[in-house]
Amino acid sequence: MEIRFANRGSTLIASLNGELDHHFSEYARNKIERELIKATTRNVIFDLTGLSFMDSSGIGVLVGRYANIQKLGGRAAIICKNEKIRRILEISGILKLMPLYEELDQAVKALLIA
């Protein structure tokens, strides 16, 4: 599992690659948390396009980060095309907190407008 970070205006983009399960959840949590602390941006996009596998451990990681983003007055969105991962996101109810987009540009725009 690998996580890369980039900035687009006032938005931090965290791109997750590989497999996100319980084994990698602590790594993902720590890595994203460290980046959030030093980030000057408030909004975050979780780009899950590069994930080949995610189970409900990933939901725990995303919800936990969302709580911290929200505390700092930020908003979050998710990009995901993988049908299985989308189904997990849907049944977990997490999309009520963080809307889902297919493309990065759509998500960046949506966070800017709102």
Added chain:
Amino acid sequence: MQPINEMKLEFLSKSSNEAFARVVAAAFASQLDPTIEELADIRTAVSEAVTNAIIHGYENKAGIIKMVCRLYERSIEIEITDEGKGIEDIELAMQPLYTSKPDMERSGMGFTVMESFMDKVSVRSKPGEGTTVTLYKTFGDSDKAVTGN
């Protein structure tokens, strides 16, 4: 009903074995020529069950997890067993969003994901003795018939 093939695997309750277990189960299931989608369903459900055994069954302590896979003509049955603490209230544990470990950022969606990705999930557990989760899936079928139950 007799399975046409069967395998048993035992491994330590280490989180690095979550990926190992789901890959093995999917590789064994591939003998029935399932779709890529169906294999992905199996990987996800096995990952959830093994993660539960590690986090909840053994509470991250050392233990042995057993996985038995049985293949029938068009279906698979996967049993995942731990000899850990067991579940006091299975019905409660299977409720969506219920988690006994909210402090660990557990989503409480494990059983819900298993039920969503498989045709049927059954749980046997005794407090102090352990838990067996059995996952059932029929391939290439929309009528959701379950064999070997």
